Amino acid sequence: MxxxxxxxxxxxxxxxxxxxxxxxxxxxxxxxxxxxxxxxxxxxxxxxxxxxxxxxxxxxxxxxxxxxxxxxxxxxxxxxxxxxxxxxxxxxxxxxxxxxxxxxxxxxxxxxxxxxxxxxxxxxxxxxxxxxxxxxxxxxxPVPPNLVPPATLQPGSRSQALEQQKQAGRLIIGQFGSIYPKKQSTEVLAIAAALLARGHDVGIVFVGSFIKGMDNIERDFFELARSLGIRDRVTVTGYVATNAELFAIFEQVDVFCYLFPEGLTARRGSVLAAGLSGKPVVVNAPRRGDALAHHGLFRRLIEHKAIQLVATDADAATMADAVLEACHAAAPRIEAGTELQRLWSEIVAVVEDGGQA
Incomplete structure (x- = not known):
């Protein structure tokens, strides 16, 4: 045919x-x-x-x-x-x-x-x-990660600034992807504030930029950070053009953290990318049992503890506990090449079946 x-x-x-x-x-x-x-x-x-x-x-x-x-x-x-x-x-x-x-x-x-x-x-x-x-x-x-680890890293001013914070003893919490209210990106600010209140020196990096065209989102974000007393600990990188520079920034992150309103879902390609970085990812579990049934790569990352699930309705204190636990246990790396090839074969097969309609 x-x-x-x-x-x-x-x-x-x-x-x-x-x-x-x-x-x-x-x-x-x-x-x-x-x-x-x-x-x-x-x-x-x-x-x-x-x-x-x-x-x-x-x-x-x-x-x-x-x-x-x-x-x-x-x-x-x-x-x-x-x-x-x-x-x-x-x-x-x-x-x-x-x-x-x-x-x-x-x-x-x-x-x-x-x-x-x-x-x-x-x-x-x-x-x-x-x-x-x-x-x-x-x-x-199945949605793939929106980027994959490159063969070589390209450190830049943003990763170097984070490296300096780490050398000073600061724990770096990261989130990758666009920043917008329905993603609950600001929950990471609350988690960082909870860790700071416990006496931990923390910094937060959002590897991405604010969604354009949404009224006051950036202003409200930084006002919240200021009210929590962590404004000077927050870095927003803005758009980063290359995978080599992105993963150089990822290299400075101790733990990635997400707290979605609906829990983890299969369309969160940014979580997949973070899971392939070799750094642990803490995220609240899917609300429905079959949310990841069709997505082999997500399931494999969870099995290998590269992605660590907490309760779907976890609060900032629970997430803070999970972040501390994750940063003391290195996330195992998986062989991304084979898994990504398998995933893309599945994606193409589903889309092509639609093309035969």
């Missing part, structure tokens, strides 16, 4: 979010059977690109598409008219602002198949009215 060919829609963003990174990596993994296409209103260019493929792949929500509210629907409609399969990979749903969900709905209605980043997202979508008139060809796709 002839292998299917794909057009993978991407944005023009230079500072990529996790969803954008997944789209670009998926195109790479599909190899010569996939082409990237930047979303826009170039009808001639779109028709030309579609003429050479069997299916198109959308990934939602992409931060770089925020100002392009109509282009996804335009692209999906043209693909439908040209009888190309439309595969949508949906990474978030209920967590999106309702206006963003409204913009995505026409594309969901035109989809040939939908792949969800986690069973929780599939359930959220199933509970929405648009689900009743959207294709029932649906699947759960």
């Amino acid at each position: 002839t292998e299917k060919t794909y057009l993978v829609f991407v944005s023009s963003a230079t500072e990529t979010c996790g969803v954008e990174s997944f789209a670009r990596l998926l195109a790479d993994r599909l190899g010569p059977r996939a082409e990237r296409h930047e979303l826009g209103f170039d009808l001639f260019g779109l028709v030309k690109a579609l003429s050479g493929v069997d299916a198109v792949i959308f990934n939602f929500p992409v931060v770089g598409w925020k100002k392009k509210l109509v282009e996804p629907t335009f692209a999906a409609l043209v693909a439908w008219l040209m009888r190309r399969k439309r595969v949508v990979v949906l990474h978030e749903w209920q967590a999106l602002d309702w206006k963003r969900r409204l913009v995505l709905m026409p594309v969901m209605l035109l989809a040939s198949s939908v792949c969800f980043s986690a069973p929780e997202i599939a359930d959220e979508f199933a509970a929405s009215p648009v689900s009743n008139v959207t294709t029932k060809r649906r699947a759960i796709v």
Whole structure:
């Protein structure tokens, strides 16, 4: 049987979010059977690109598409008219602002198949009215880490500043990924404050940047840090361009820490990346028992104690206990190459099954 060919829609963003990174990596993994296409209103260019493929792949929500509210629907409609399969990979749903969900709905209605980043997202979508008139060809796709350990590290000013703190005896707590309220990033501030109150010298590094376009998030974040008496202990790196520099920063972290409102879910690629760093990751457990059933890499990292689970409803004091325990027990490294190859084979198989719809 002839292998299917794909057009993978991407944005023009230079500072990529996790969803954008997944789209670009998926195109790479599909190899010569996939082409990237930047979303826009170039009808001639779109028709030309579609003429050479069997299916198109959308990934939602992409931060770089925020100002392009109509282009996804335009692209999906043209693909439908040209009888190309439309595969949508949906990474978030209920967590999106309702206006963003409204913009995505026409594309969901035109989809040939939908792949969800986690069973929780599939359930959220199933509970929405648009689900009743959207294709029932649906699947759960395991989300990969949004970066992997490089062969060599590239220390920079940010990692060197953290190294100086460590040399002075400071315990460095880290979190990787974008900073936004629904991720409860500020809970790490409370955990650090709890450790400080116990007499531990702690520093906190957020390896990432604030989500753009969200009112007052950065101001409120630093005001909270100030009120907790830890403002001078908080580092926010901003966007870091290369894996080599990112993992040089990771190297200075003692323990990564996450406390999600819904517990760990399979779509948290930033947790996967931290788990592959060789540093322990403390995170609250999934709320549902099957949350990671489809994701072999997550399960393996947990089995090897690279990711250490605490109670789903853990408070700051409990998390502080877990952080102290984790920092005294080095997280074992796993052989990432084999696991990642296996994971990407699973991802491609799920997406391609949608492309055959």
